[in-house]
Structure formats: structure tokens, C-alpha cells
């Protein structure tokens with residue numbers, strides 16, 4: 001079985017993992033910072049950049065999922081019991097779902113607020129729903145709640161990676177090392 | 179006072195579209211009223227007086243609404259309404275007209291020309307049109323907001339009214 005399973009993630013998977021990890025951290029930080037600002041031209045600018053970055057991540061996650069569905073990831077180490085392997089699989093799946101839903105709810109929130117998105121001032125994206133205050137609030141709340149869920153999951157994910165590295169010492173991190 | 183033959187707006191909408199950072203932002207006013215009379219056979223005696231209750235602005239965001247009601251934008255506590263009073267209506271095509279008049283917003287009066295298209299169906303008559311204003315002409319968005327790189331000067335207004343006697 002393990003002979004069919006690659007030892008490492010592909011360079012593309014590794015590249016996308018780290019580019020997206022950095023992009024998500026930046027989008028999260030910027031989102032957190034900007035929503036506390038007083039309304040000003042600066043706030044509108046930074047909201048726009050946040051949206052462009054978020055849409056970029058939205059595009060990247062689809063490429064990443066397409067790549068993954070055609071390139072098998074390495075099997076988890078046999079030292080992990082079945083339950084833990086299952087849990088890991090669920091957690092990774094949940095991370096992918098969040099990477100899709102977070103930018104999507106951001107886009108829905110912006111649409112419902114009557115603010116369109118013109119990707120890098122070049123490509124006008126359609127408004128997904130008509131302007132509606134209640135809907136806008138709903139998607140704003142969802143966008144926030146999903147972001148906090150992502151934060152919790154990523155902290156668990158990073159903790160798990162560190163446990164593999166420093167407690168189990170099973171070289172799992174090397175599989176994702178650029 | 180309404181003269182005989184005066185009409186009012188049965189239902190309708192006034193929406194506007196601004197541009198912030200190159201992307202469109204939609205808003206609308208929920209409350210407005212009109213005293214008007216439109217007779218295609220007698221344009222000289224046709225008129226429109228429209229009053230918009232600016233406090234009824236809907237931007238789908240309390241934060242933006244609070245900001246736009248404040249003194250840098252519409253300054254609604256001092257100027258709660260906007261008015262349009264027509265002075266001249268001319269026909270320019272089949273069921274197409276141009277309405278000249280004075281537009282008052284935030285203490286500034288400027289002449290304005292509004293295109294008007296009348297349509298007739300079983301529910302009666304309706305009027306619609308679209309025109310563009312420059313917000314800086316009216317001091318809407320002053321101070322740090324007057325620069326037009328973040329929020330563009332042009333604001334497009336769309337209206338659609340059904341007319342009832």
C-alpha cells in the first residue's frame with residue numbers, strides 16, 4: 001500500500017499550502033484591523049484590498065482542490081491510529097470547506113451591502129444577491145463566525161504539526177517542507 | 179397646493195449608484211413625495227415638484243448611513259430634504275422628454291436637466307429616467323472625502339414612478 005503512496009506532497013501542493021497559509025493569515029489580520037477602523041477613505045481602500053486578496057485566495061483554493069483531486073497526497077504515518085487518521089482527514093476537509101466558504105460569505109456580504117467588487121480594478125464580479133440590509137448582516141456574521149472557526153482549526157492544525165515534529169519525531173513536517 | 183389635474187407618485191423608487199475604489203455602491207431613498215402634473219398635450223402647464231426625505235436613505239449598512247447623514251456628507255440635521263422643482267419640460271422623442279429645473283441639496287441650488295421617459299400600460303402611467311450628479315457641486319463628502327480617487331464625484335440617479343391622480 002505504502003509503495004503506491006508518494007512520500008511527499010508535490011511541489012505544487014506544497015507551494016499552494018504555504019502561499020495560502022500566508023495569504024489567509026494576512027487576510028485575517030487585515031480583516032480584523034480594518035473592521036475596527038472609523039469610516040474614512042483609508043478604510044474604504046483597505047476594505048477593497050482585503051476583498052481582492054480574499055478573491056485571490058478563493059481562486060487559489062479551487063486550483064488547490066483541483067490539483068489535490070488529481071494528485072494523491074502521501075498516506076498518513078502508520079504510527080497514527082485509525083481514529084486519529086480519520087480525525088485528521090476530517091480536519092483537513094473542514095479546512096478546505098472553510099477556505100471556500102469564508103471568501104464566499106465575504107463576497108455575499110459585500111453584494112448584500114450593495115457594494116460590488118471589481119477584482120484588481122479590472123474584472124467586475126457580479127453581485128451575488130440584491131442589496132438587503134438583513135442579508136448583509138447575516139453574511140457579515142457568518143463571515144466572522146467562519147473566520148473564528150478557521151482560527152481555532154488552524155491553531156489545532158499547527159499544534160498537531162508541532163506534536164509530530166517535536167513529540168512523535170516522525171518527520172511528517174518534511175512532507176510539507178518547501 | 180395641488181392644482182386640478184395634479185398627480186402624485188403611486189409607487190416608485192429613487193436609487194443611486196456611486197463609485198468607491200472603482201466599484202459601484204448602491205443606495206436608495208425610501209421616502210419621497212411629489213406634486214406633479216403631466217399632460218403631453220400641454221407641456222407648458224406640466225410640472226413636477228419632488229421632495230426627497232434624505233433621512234430615509236438605505237445603504238444596507240448602519241455605519242455608512244450614520245456617516246452619510248453626518249455633516250461631511252448630507253448634513254441631514256440641517257438639511258433634511260432635497261427638492262427638485264421643474265421650470266421647463268420639452269419633448270425630445272416619442273414619449274421622451276427633458277425636464278429642466280432647480281435641484282436643492284445641502285443648501286446648494288443648481289440647475290439640473292433630467293431625462294424623462296413616459297410609459298403607458300394597463301396600470302396607468304409611469305415615468306422613469308437616469309441622470310448624473312456631481313457630489314462635489316453640492317459639497318456632499320467634504321474635507322478628507324472631497325478627493326475623488328476613493329469616492330468618485332459622479333453619482334448616477336435612477337428613478338421610476340407610477341403616477342396616480
Ligand code: HEM
Pocket residue numbers: 024027028029030031032035047050051053054055057058099102103104105106107108109110117140143144147
Ligand atoms: C479567505 C479569505 C478571507 C479571509 C481570511 C477574511 C477574513 C476576514 C476577517 C477576519 C474579518 C474581520 C471579521 C470581524 O469583524 O471579526 C473580515 C471582514 C470582512 N471581510 Fe473578509 N476575509 C476573506 C475574504 C473576503 C472576501 C473575498 C470579501 C469580499 C469580497 C470579504 C469582505 C469582508 C468585509 C466586507 C469585511 C468587513 C465586515 C464588517 O463590515 O465588519 N472578505 N474578513
Ligand code: HEM
Pocket residue numbers: 017020021022024068073074076092093095096099154157158161172173174175176
Ligand atoms: C504555521 C502554520 C502551518 C503549519 C506548520 C502547517 C503544517 C502542515 C503539514 C505538516 C501538513 C502535512 C500533513 C501531512 O503530511 O499529511 C499540512 C497539511 C495541510 N494544511 Fe497546513 N500548516 C500550517 C498552516 C495551514 C493553514 C493556515 C491552512 C489553511 C487553512 C492549512 C491547511 C492545510 C491543509 C488543508 C492540509 C492538508 C493537505 C492535504 O492533505 O491536501 N495549513 N499542514
